[in-house]
Amino acid sequence: MKECADGDDHARVTAAIAGDTEAFEALYRRYAARIHALCLRMTGSRGAAEDCVQETFVRAWQNLDRFEGRSGFGTWLHRIAVNTVLVWQRSESRRPSGHLAAVDGESTDPWGADPHAVDAGLDLELERAIASLPEGARNVLVLHAVGGFSHEETAALLGVAIGTSKAQLHRARRLLEERLG
Amino acid sequence: MTEHNEESRRLEDRLSRLPGEIAPARDLWPQIDARIRAGEDRPRTPARRYSWRHFAVAASVALIGVFVAALNYRDGGQPPAGGTVAHTVPAASTFGPGHVLGSDYQAARAGLADDLEQRLQALPPETRQTVLDNLATIRHAADEINAALGKDPANVLLQHQLLAAYQDELTVLANLQRAMERLPPRNEI
Numbered sequence: 001m002k003e004c005a006d007g008d009d010h011a012r013v014t015a016a017i018a019g020d021t022e023a024f025e026a027l028y029r030r031y032a033a034r035i036h037a038l039c040l041r042m043t044g045s046r047g048a049a050e051d052c053v054q055e056t057f058v059r060a061w062q063n064l065d066r067f068e069g070r071s072g073f074g075t076w077l078h079r080i081a082v083n084t085v086l087v088w089q090r091s092e093s094r095r096p097s098g099h100l101a102a103v104d105g106e107s108t109d110p111w112g113a114d115p116h117a118v119d120a121g122l123d124l125e126l127e128r129a130i131a132s133l134p135e136g137a138r139n140v141l142v143l144h145a146v147g148g149f150s151h152e153e154t155a156a157l158l159g160v161a162i163g164t165s166k167a168q169l170h171r172a173r174r175l176l177e178e179r180l181g
Numbered sequence: 182m183t184e185h186n187e188e189s190r191r192l193e194d195r196l197s198r199l200p201g202e203i204a205p206a207r208d209l210w211p212q213i214d215a216r217i218r219a220g221e222d223r224p225r226t227p228a229r230r231y232s233w234r235h236f237a238v239a240a241s242v243a244l245i246g247v248f249v250a251a252l253n254y255r256d257g258g259q260p261p262a263g264g265t266v267a268h269t270v271p272a273a274s275t276f277g278p279g280h281v282l283g284s285d286y287q288a289a290r291a292g293l294a295d296d297l298e299q300r301l302q303a304l305p306p307e308t309r310q311t312v313l314d315n316l317a318t319i320r321h322a323a324d325e326i327n328a329a330l331g332k333d334p335a336n337v338l339l340q341h342q343l344l345a346a347y348q349d350e351l352t353v354l355a356n357l358q359r360a361m362e363r364l365p366p367r368n369e370i
Contacts, residue, residue: 032204048204091341122200
């Protein structure tokens with residue numbers, strides 16, 4: 001993943017470790033949209049994506065003293081976000097389908113009634129096709145083809161073999177080509 | 182082939198143009214801020230603290246699953262003669278106030294547990310103890326997650342995990358009940 005290098009992150013992380021919530025808020029403001037895009041595409045649910053973003057930043061705060069700075073803060077945050085989404089997906093897979101949407105009062109199409117989406121010039125057809133992919137293929141596609149992670153990074157993030165990551169990406173592309181005609 | 186390559190290129194192009202940032206529809210910071218201020222001693226994430234319990238629950242479910250499968254195998258996989266399944270697992274569980282389970286769910290759970298209590302008497306003592314120990318592990322995990330929720334009620338993942346633990350328990354109870362109905366009375370063994 002291409003890290004957005006910024007010395008400010010280091011200073012903010014250091015301040016946040018010392019308990020400075022304003023410094024942490026600055027980190028949130030900087031990364032929230034990126035983490036939200038990842039969570040939204042991986043969960044396919046607006047409500048779940050917001051929950052996962054929230055959880056990601058709370059976990060990051062709780063574990064800031066474990067951030068060793070070997071990777072960039074953004075990469076570290078993405079790792080937490082992916083783990084959070086995977087936990088959500090596992091929990092969700094054990095629940096009756098459609099339960100979350102019913103609880104949240106959300107339609108099953110996360111891109112359905114979002115006026116911002118059109119304003120932002122999103123490729124809604126493609127976003128919907130991605131949301132319709134099987135979970136394993138969607139996760140790899142979102143991380144590798146959209147998020148810019150290498151197969152090695154994607155496999156490590158998802159806890160799968162590199163070969164699995166490649167196979168799932170191939171499957172995702174094939175399905176998207178079919179669905180987009 | 183060329184056409185396929187062209188399609189692939191077009192898809193790659195569209196994927197590469199997807200925005201890497203999509204702002205949430207609302208500002209999530211106030212809730213995050215409230216949660217991190219509520220835990221200023223920066224506790225370790227509850228998920229890590231009880232992660233071993235998930236393995237224990239998974240192991241228990243698997244063990245009881247093997248036990249049920251063994252009963253079915255011994256019984257030749259035949260449907261129960263004349264037996265009926267008295268209770269079924271509700272399709273979905275709900276939260277009541279303060280994360281107490283909904284009344285339908287509690288009633289189904291209590292019914293299955295009572296029924297199981299009687300049927301367990303038909304099992305050999307060691308088998309009975311194994312089943313009870315494993316159910317206790319699942320229930321303990323649910324209690325622990327519940328306790329963590331008490332400290333962090335807004336934690337949606339904990340809520341999901343609590344539901345999953347209760348659903349595991351109900352599934353196990355229902356499966357055991359079905360398996361027990363296939364067993365002859367103990368005095369016939």
